[in-house]
Amino acid sequence: MTIRSGLALCSAVASLLLACGGSGDLTAHLPPPHSDAGGGGVGNPDGGGGGGSLAVTGQVVDGAGQPVVGRIVLLGNLSTTTDVLGQFSFTGVSAPYDLTLVATSPGKVATLYQGLTRTDPKVLDLATGGTLPNTAHVQGTLFGASTFDGTNVAVVWASPEAVAGVFVDSFPYDLGIEWAGPSTITGTLHALQWTVDGNGLPTAYQGIGVKNDVSLDAGTTLTTGDMNLEIPATQTVVTTFSPPTGYTLFGRRASVTFPDGAFFPVASDQSSGTTFSVLVPSGADLSVRVSTIATNPTGSVQIFGSLAGVAPGTSDASLALPIPALPVLPAPGATGVSTTTDFSWSALAGGVQVVLFSASSGSSPSFAIITAGTSARLPDLGSQGLGLPSSESYQWTVIGLAPLASVDAVAENGTIAPEGAAVFESIADSSFTTR
Numbered sequence: 001m002t003i004r005s006g007l008a009l010c011s012a013v014a015s016l017l018l019a020c021g022g023s024g025d026l027t028a029h030l031p032p033p034h035s036d037a038g039g040g041g042v043g044n045p046d047g048g049g050g051g052g053s054l055a056v057t058g059q060v061v062d063g064a065g066q067p068v069v070g071r072i073v074l075l076g077n078l079s080t081t082t083d084v085l086g087q088f089s090f091t092g093v094s095a096p097y098d099l100t101l102v103a104t105s106p107g108k109v110a111t112l113y114q115g116l117t118r119t120d121p122k123v124l125d126l127a128t129g130g131t132l133p134n135t136a137h138v139q140g141t142l143f144g145a146s147t148f149d150g151t152n153v154a155v156v157w158a159s160p161e162a163v164a165g166v167f168v169d170s171f172p173y174d175l176g177i178e179w180a181g182p183s184t185i186t187g188t189l190h191a192l193q194w195t196v197d198g199n200g201l202p203t204a205y206q207g208i209g210v211k212n213d214v215s216l217d218a219g220t221t222l223t224t225g226d227m228n229l230e231i232p233a234t235q236t237v238v239t240t241f242s243p244p245t246g247y248t249l250f251g252r253r254a255s256v257t258f259p260d261g262a263f264f265p266v267a268s269d270q271s272s273g274t275t276f277s278v279l280v281p282s283g284a285d286l287s288v289r290v291s292t293i294a295t296n297p298t299g300s301v302q303i304f305g306s307l308a309g310v311a312p313g314t315s316d317a318s319l320a321l322p323i324p325a326l327p328v329l330p331a332p333g334a335t336g337v338s339t340t341t342d343f344s345w346s347a348l349a350g351g352v353q354v355v356l357f358s359a360s361s362g363s364s365p366s367f368a369i370i371t372a373g374t375s376a377r378l379p380d381l382g383s384q385g386l387g388l389p390s391s392e393s394y395q396w397t398v399i400g401l402a403p404l405a406s407v408d409a410v411a412e413n414g415t416i417a418p419e420g421a422a423v424f425e426s427i428a429d430s431s432f433t434t435r
Contacts, residue, residue: 052094058121060086060101061414062130065180071125072102072384093119099411102384103127108365110379110386113407115372121411126368132162132178134218139172140225142191146206151195155225157214158262159187165262172223183218190262191227192281200268202279208232232281235313239276242320243294247303253291254278257308263289282312294321301326301428309421324426325353325400328374334432339380339388347374348400348426351418352410360393370416372407392434400426 056075060068060082067086072079075090075097082088095117103109109127138157145153148169155173156165162179179185191209194202207229216222243249254267254276267278280288291306307319325348330341347353357367357378365386369376378388403420410416418424 054093062128064130074100137221138225141171144229156262158260239317247294304425327430344375351402352404354399
C-alpha cells in the first residue's frame with residue numbers, strides 16, 4: 001500500500017498526521033509529509049464565471065492521481081465532460097469562478113471548488129479513491145538484526161513515485177509497493193529496529209540500514225533486498241505542545257524521517273502531557289516529525305498538528321495548535337434545510353476549509369465544498385440527478401487544513417493535503433434534516 005495524499009469524503013489527513021507503531025502494514029501508520037471568495041456563489045449553478053475573457057483548461061484526478069474520465073464538470077452555466085486524459089476546457093470565463101464535479105455512479109457526489117482564479121486547475125475528485133496501476137514486491141533479509149522478540153522491525157521503500165513500508169516479523173520480509181508513472185523506478189530501501197516501553201516510547205535502537213539505487217520493475221518480485229544493520233548513536237528530542245484553551249491532548253507521536261520521504265513511526269504515546277520527550281537515532285540525514293491531537297470536552301472537535309524537520313538533539317521544539325474551524329449555522333439538529341439555507345463556519349487561520357455533507361441514506365447525494373470562505377449554500381443540482389432529498393438526515397463536517405494560501409493552491413497539483421514544516425487539521429461535526 002502506497003502513501004497517497006488527498007481526502008475521500010472523510011479525513012485521510014488525520015490518520016496520516018498521527019503515525020503510530022504496530023505490526024503488519026506499516027503504511028497504515030505513516031504520516032505525510034482569508035477572505036470569502038466570490039464567483040456567483042456555490043448555491044447558484046448559473047452564477048459566476050460566465051461572460052469573461054479567460055480560457056480555463058484543467059484536469060480532474062482521483063485519489064491516486066490518475067485521470068478521471070467522463071466526469072461532468074460545471075462552471076457557472078457552462079458544462080462539459082472530461083476526456084480520456086481527465087481534461088476539460090472552458091472559454092469566456094471570468095474570475096473568480098466556482099467549479100463543480102458531478103458524479104452520479106456508483107454514488108451521487110458533488111465536489112465544489114469555490115473561488116478559483118487559476119486558468120490551469122488540477123482538481124481532486126472526492127468521489128473517487130482511485131487505484132495505482134503499477135505493483136511490485138521487494139523481499140530480503142536484514143543482517144545484524146537482533147531477535148524479533150520485544151522489538152519493532154520495519155522496512156521502507158522511498159522513491160519519487162512512492163513511499164511504502166511494512167513491519168516484519170520473519171525473513172525474508174515482503175514489502176509491496178504501488179505507484180503511477182514509469183514501469184521501472186529506482187529508489188532506496190531503509191530498515192530500522194527499535195524497542196518501546198509500555199507507553200509506546202522508544203527505549204533503544206538495535207539497528208539501522210540503507211540500500212541505495214534499487215531498481216524495481218512493475219509486476220515483479222525483487223529478492224535482493226538484503227541490508228546490513230548497524231547500531232546507531234541516539235539523541236533525544238523534546239517538544240512542547242500547546243492546545244487551545246479548553247482542549248486536551250490525548251496522543252503524541254514521533255516519526256524518524258529521511259530526505260527521500262522515507263519515515264518510521266517510532267513513538268506512539270497516549271499521554272495528555274504537553275512535554276514530549278523521545279529517543280531517536282542521530283545522523284546528518286535524519287530528522288524527526290512530531291505530532292499530536294487535541295479534543296474538546298465532548299470529543300466532537302479534534303485538532304491535529306504535526307511539526308517536521310526537527311533535528312535529533314533538539315530540546316526546545318514547540319507546536320501550538322490553532323483554534324479549529326467550527327460549524328456556526330444552522331444550529332445542530334436544524335430542520336427544514338434547503339438549497340436556500342445559509343451555512344456558515346469559522347475558519348482555520350492560514351488555511352482552507354473542506355465542508356462535507358453526508359446523507360444518512362446511501363442513495364441520497366453527498367456534497368463537498370472546498371473554500372477559503374466561511375459561508376455557502378448547498379448546490380441545486382436537481383438537473384444533474386443530485387437534487388436535495390426531502391426529510392433526509394445529514395451530517396456536515398468542517399475540516400480546516402493549513403497551511404494553504406487559497407483554493408488556487410489546492411487546485412495546483414490535484415491534492416488538498418497541506419505541506420509545510422508545521423501542518424494542522426481540525427475536524428468538527430454538526431447535523432441537520434432537509435425540508
